[in-house]
Amino acid sequence: MSLFDAPYEPSPWQPIADEVAMYERTDGSEPSAIVGDSWIVLWTLGAKSGNVRKTPLVRIADGEGRYAVIGSMGGAPSHPQWVHNVRANPVARLQDGAELRDYAVTEVDGDEKATWWARARAVWPAYDDYQASTDRQIPLFLLEPAEQSLEPA
Numbered sequence: 001m002s003l004f005d006a007p008y009e010p011s012p013w014q015p016i017a018d019e020v021a022m023y024e025r026t027d028g029s030e031p032s033a034i035v036g037d038s039w040i041v042l043w044t045l046g047a048k049s050g051n052v053r054k055t056p057l058v059r060i061a062d063g064e065g066r067y068a069v070i071g072s073m074g075g076a077p078s079h080p081q082w083v084h085n086v087r088a089n090p091v092a093r094l095q096d097g098a099e100l101r102d103y104a105v106t107e108v109d110g111d112e113k114a115t116w117w118a119r120a121r122a123v124w125p126a127y128d129d130y131q132a133s134t135d136r137q138i139p140l141f142l143l144e145p146a147e148q149s150l151e152p153a
Helices: 014-026 081-088 110-123 127-132
Strands: 039-045 052-058 067-070 091-096 099-108 140-145
Touching: 014 039, 014 052, 039 081, 052 067, 052 081, 067 091, 067 110, 081 099, 099 110, 110 127, 110 140
Parallel strands: none
Antiparallel strands: 039 052, 039 091, 067 140, 091 099, 099 140
């Protein structure tokens, strides 16, 4: 049994729920209207509900099995809900194409954030514009493959 066997609660914002459904139906082979051609679906556990939440995000990878996810929300003044989820439960499942894997999640800063931010800008150049348009510090989270499957404690 995995932590991600919890019930799935689709996004209340229909465009996000529709994007997730399309990704799962096509294994991400169709481009996202929201996050472009290179994208993944991030699974988190709701900070309050404990339910599985799924979010389409830009695919930022290092080619060695690690990913970064950026809580930009297009430069909005508040963090996307999934940021609160991974801060409360620092685990994630990621769907990249047909592959699903579990990850440990760490919020990074400093040089490590700068390195991943540069990778992110190569895929989605607007990240700098998003940061410039908000007073909040946009968080970046590193996803590293979990050593073992994420079982409940």
